[in-house]
Amino acid sequence: MIISSFNVNSIKARLPRILEWFDDRQPDVTVLQEIKCVTDAFPAAPFEDRGYHVEVFGQKTYNGVALLSKTPPEDVLRGVPGFDDDNARYIEALIPHDQGAPVRVGGLYLPNGNPAPGPKYDYKLAWMAAFEDHARDLLAQEEAVCLLGDYNVIPDPSGVYAPDRWTEDALFRLETRKAFRRLLNLGYVDALAQVKDAPFYTFWDYQRGAWDKDHGLRIDHCLLSPQAADRLTGGDVDRQVRDPALGNQDAKPSDHVPVWISIGPKETEGGET
DNA sequence: ATGGTTGAAAATCAA
Numbered sequence: 001m002i003i004s005s006f007n008v009n010s011i012k013a014r015l016p017r018i019l020e021w022f023d024d025r026q027p028d029v030t031v032l033q034e035i036k037c038v039t040d041a042f043p044a045a046p047f048e049d050r051g052y053h054v055e056v057f058g059q060k061t062y063n064g065v066a067l068l069s070k071t072p073p074e075d076v077l078r079g080v081p082g083f084d085d086d087n088a089r090y091i092e093a094l095i096p097h098d099q100g101a102p103v104r105v106g107g108l109y110l111p112n113g114n115p116a117p118g119p120k121y122d123y124k125l126a127w128m129a130a131f132e133d134h135a136r137d138l139l140a141q142e143e144a145v146c147l148l149g150d151y152n153v154i155p156d157p158s159g160v161y162a163p164d165r166w167t168e169d170a171l172f173r174l175e176t177r178k179a180f181r182r183l184l185n186l187g188y189v190d191a192l193a194q195v196k197d198a199p200f201y202t203f204w205d206y207q208r209g210a211w212d213k214d215h216g217l218r219i220d221h222c223l224l225s226p227q228a229a230d231r232l233t234g235g236d237v238d239r240q241v242r243d244p245a246l247g248n249q250d251a252k253p254s255d256h257v258p259v260w261i262s263i264g265p266k267e268t269e270g271g272e273t
Numbered sequence: 274a275t276g277g278t279t280g281a282a283a284a285t286c287a288a
Contacts, residue, residue, distance in 0.1 A: 010280055061281050112288060142278065206278035255279075
């Protein structure tokens with residue numbers, strides 16, 4: 001079962017390229033971030049035509065997340081429990097697996113937090129604290145859990161093209177990295193780091209020719225509970241989706257690319273692939 | 274040191 005995440009930076013502006021990627025990757029579950037539309041305005045039809053169930057947590061102009069799955073999702077949840085958030089940044093559902101135990105999938109769009117320090121950074125840290133509480137509660141259920149999306153966190157220096165230039169940025173500040181590390185210390189596994197060799201990136205700024213110079217950031221992540229990590233069979237970053245010269249030319253690329261992992265029916269011999 | 278780009282929206286704000 002392929003579980004994927006894609007910060008699309010507007011579902012409407014990106015639709016031709018998103019559909020092209022869906023047809024190539026054929027994910028069983030996808031979470032989308034920054035759809036930038038209200039729930040009723042989400043273009044569900046082309047996804048439903050491809051056999052997906054569509055769950056949306058929309059917002060006007062900014063943010064907005066969605067969860068699309070080939071099997072009907074159960075226990076759909078919108079927002080991080082117990083956190084009073086003005087923004088639509090989290091959606092979660094229990095997804096049946098055709099051969100094994102179901103996987104609880106949470107899709108998140110963690111606040112950017114810049115400029116730091118300041119109120120926006122305080123909001124980021126508060127969001128991370130609430131998410132940590134929820135992630136801890138999920139672990140206690142002893143299920144296969146996959147929490148993926150745009151974390152807006154660079155976990156370590158390998159995740160940024162010039163670490164020394166980013167030490168004061170909200171995505172890379174020590175306090176941000178420590179909050180991310182606390183999630184891992186709960187018992188979650190950074191799945192992409194398991195299946196790929198560093199360095200690799202998932203985002204390239206639109207400005208300053210970042211793509212051409214490969215000035216990227218690793219900020220989209222997939223965290224797995226032990227029960228899910230034991231079933232990890234693969235994963236990758238679909239980097240080609242960022243190339244303006246490739247793919248459907250009816251739309252420009254997002255500044256993020258899709259990431260995906262594969263979850264098998266049961267525990268794999270020796271862990272990974 | 275500044276500027277460079279994109280999207281939604283209607284002047285800027287967020288990224």
